Amino acid sequence: MATTELILVPRPQRIDITGQGPTVDTPVQRLADPGLPDEGFDIEITDTTVTLRYADPAGARYGAALLEQIRQQSPAHWPRLTVSDWPDFPIRGYMLDISRGRVPTRDTLSRLLDLLDLVRINQFQLYTEHTFAYADHEEVWRDASPLSPDDVRWLDDRCADKGIELVANQNTFGHMEHWLKHPTYRHRAELPDGFELFGQHRSATTLEPTPENAEFALELVEELMPHFRSRRINIGCDETWELGRGASAEAVADHGRGPIYAEHLSRLLEPLLDKGYLVQFWGDIIAHHPELVPQLPTGATAVAWTYEAPREPVDWPEPVLARFREAGLDPATLTAGFEPTVSAFAAAGYPFWVAPGTSTWRSFIGRIDNAKANLVDAAEVGRRHGVEGYLITDWGDLGHMQPPSVSFPALTFGGAVSWSLDANRDLDLDEIVNRYVFEDATGRMGPVLDRLARVWSRSGLTTFNASPLFVSVTGARATVMGAPDVAGLSEIIADIDEALADIADAEPQCVDSRIVRDELIAAARLARHGALRLLADAGETVDRAELAADLAETVELHRAAWATRSRPGGIEVGLDLLDKLADEYR
Template sequence: MSTETSVGPDISLVWQESIQIERAASPSRQRSTMTDLLGSLFPRPRVATITTGEGPSRGAAPRTSLDDTLPAEGFRLRADASGIEVRYADARGLRYALATLDQLRAHPDFTTSVVDIEDHPDFAVRGYMLDVSRDRVPTRATLLRYLDLAERARLNHFELYIEHTFAYEGHDLVWQDASPFTVADLRWFDAECVARGIDFVPSVNCLGHMERWLKHPAYKDRSETPDGYVWGFENRAAATLEPTRENADFTLGLLLEIAETTSSGKINIGADEPFELGQGASADAVAERGRGEVYFEYVRHLLERLTERGYQVEFWADIFAEHPELMGRVPQGAVPVVWQYDGPVLSAAVIDGADDELRAKWEAIAFDVEATRQGARGRAAALIESGEPFWLAPGTSTWQSFVGRTDNAVDNLVDVARTGLDTGARGYVNTQWGDHGSLEPPVVSFGPLLLGGAVSWCLDSNADLDLATLVDTVALLDRTGRIGRATVEAGGAAHALGSPLLNASQLFTVLWRAGEIPPGSWPTPSGVAAARAKLETARALLVGAEPEAADGELAVSELDHAIRFALLAADVLDLGHGALAELDPETALRLRDRLDVLLAEQRTLWLRRSRPGGLDDAVGKLVPLRRLLERRAVLA
């Protein structure tokens, strides 16, 4: 029987009818071998027709030709008895066509199939941003692991987020303990990116998130608030530069120094979250001219100096998007990037369930509740309405979690892709941040990385990809299917708590804050039990997992360790709000000893993927918890 299969926005009625007939005739055959051939492709193609028949020989060389009628990075691949023909739009189109051909050749049905595939991307820019400053600085081998996954996901843009982990000339004080990347490191990384058809883009900061610099007396006078500031009722260390021309030129020098390490001619200057802007040195200017004007005068100076040198420049749009009066003033060659890290399902749940304490905190920091409820579309509202070109940035939902937040990751990645298609955004940059130490192992990010790449290539074909299957078949090569399921089960524990939280999981925050999380976000006993069941199921699944990837054994160890960290958090949550401060000595001693084992293992596992700089800072995030447990334990 001939089976025609199409995937994408134009689902073939012929395929639908054929499958329906086949299932009626033979209920035991739920998938044809032709569908298996198509299903073996990653990402799934936009349009594919596969028919039984005589195909090419397995070693047939393709005939290739340039076709300028195809969309950018697109290709057309035809394989039948006469051979293999590839038409491509450009160099990347040819790269993706040949990669698809390699996947087809690896399937046993290739030589008995007639294949016709047409494919091109939804987004011109499909990227990934890896935080290499807080506090995990990857080894070269780990960077290659990420790059290989990025290549499989057809990403063409890779950012390394750097605050203090680059060996800036003359600024040894800032980076000397961080195991920083050198010029040679980044030029090596750039070459590896080029070899995979990917642009390397340094992602740095020029205004906020400068605390690693401003903590040193030599740089303290550059701060907006040298003695720190209050944000959301919390005291924080100085983190934002005063928006002066002198500081702008200072950071311009840093930007130009790191920009010389890449051949892409692209850089992300950050400029996000200058929380204390207007609270200190710039208070009078902000009162007189407005926060948006003061902010953008500083940022625009940097954008102009870089774009006039020929660089393509990104900047985060969280402040820019709050000020409609700034629309239309972005220099040619620069683009604002709108980030949104929580999906609409979680965002609505948090907003609808917020208590008075949380709402008061939101009001204190001018948090835009309604924009957040609307997801990426709400964040980008001013840009959409004005016609300002922009990109979008979702996230992996891995940071502040130990084991990830898979439900939110999928919702967020798909929602941002849909918003981008609906609004004409040209870029989609998936982000893996490292808030509060990057204590999460790299393996928990592999699935979201792959899914983000697939939905930014073609959302309609890839939105329903199974995350566990991606981990098993693309990332870790586990034929048992156990490690993929374990990743998803563990990542589902945050949702199972039943106490929704933005940008984090209580399975992390209760340990990082040594039990001091608001009563309103403390899960119920039944929620903790549900999360624990997810974690225990995940840990049981790891027994018998057989990942054949080179780092498969390490991935199992990492994930098991992360799950045990989350289980420790579940036990602390089970004690109830405020209970740590009154803990009996025996329980405190038991929890302290468990924490010590986990911290020792963290050091060992960290060094298998990452450089030593930053390790002490990362494990130091849990020192307040250990001190509390130690104080209670010594009462024994």
């Protein structure tokens, strides 16, 4: 049997298949071997024996899972082989945004845990802004269907059963808009009346950097942490857009934006570090002030993120460049990959992780080509610098309208390359998705998701961190350039129609097969509607009544699919955008 005949995920670091081994009823000998790397294992199948050696409980679990994948593809005899396997990154995490609309049900969380277990993800973070039911803050979370303390403890138990560390993730500086919009908390805002960003007015998002606000945020963390086994916490602190534009304007004018940010970050870090917590923070703001990195409290970890695949710089028009600068983004590094993102921390010897993404947010149906290149780049840079952790992020900007199954392929690929980049960078993802994620014997599901997740780049428009099809539906047009291409859009619509037919003909046997079909159809229909709108923008005749009818039908599909995956609170974030679109057709 050739190596390529076995479909394995993750592929092991080393595997050598030399022929036919014993019958599959041959018992497996399991032996602890503390000399192996952490989480590592060796498998040896001879003519007569099957032996698994493992370093620790994780290695035993991963080795047994790989043996089961091999056994399922060996009807009568094991292949004669040797395997030696261990992870590139000690911590391989997945972070799911549950604060932009979509809060998953327990069934959805269970499905995600099975997938994380498959690809050897050993840390899970749920990004929260307002979606934990804090005891004295019901007005903030009342309509959001938040996770309760009991939900967190249930999830923590499920994670522990699979050897996954559940980690608290609560933003404590920026992205506090769900708090600051209420009169009770308005006085805590840096700029209570909001601000302009990417050409649109935004409500207040950033806390004024004061000791009182640090104490307020730390009280939230102290209420949250007892429900987790882990002592690790991600306190966010990213995208503090208004800092220096309101209450802290005088301090920033006197001392600089970077020092004021670093001072408040330290107010949050030091008390938690003193209590023995392992604290993470997003590294985007402080990375622009490399001179301040050595002054940060020791013991914390910066999480360096970037989500665009490395490519040649885009010649953005000046109005778009101005919007990037306004948002604190350096246009010169937007598509430069992870190396410039991590440089401030690497130069200072400050601990950091790398955080790529699934590229599914702001897309409906994903951007798998961007995701794979971004995930590989993160693994290359992280491995080069010897970092401990690799965190795959899955955001939900503008209503989290992409369903969970759209993220499954990118999450699967990210898990594989974070385990072993060299063995998995050319992974046959379609085959893996068919066999292990959706269990589709027809072989349709993997290719369908791949095709859908590649149409975004053929519209004639250039976008940043988004699909033009999503932009067309939601109106988030601040970072777009180019003109719609009629031929490309016509091909996109034809490809989506073909994909819809293939989804109907596929036969997934996974536990959520019906849900997967329904949510993929709804997501593909939303993307198709975006393509139709772009055709109209290009001057093609598209009947407004037909657009209105198509949107109304698609919205109902989206509603129904949402209800099977997610709690009811939060769906209105995306529906409000779709309702505005419907108003255009009236």
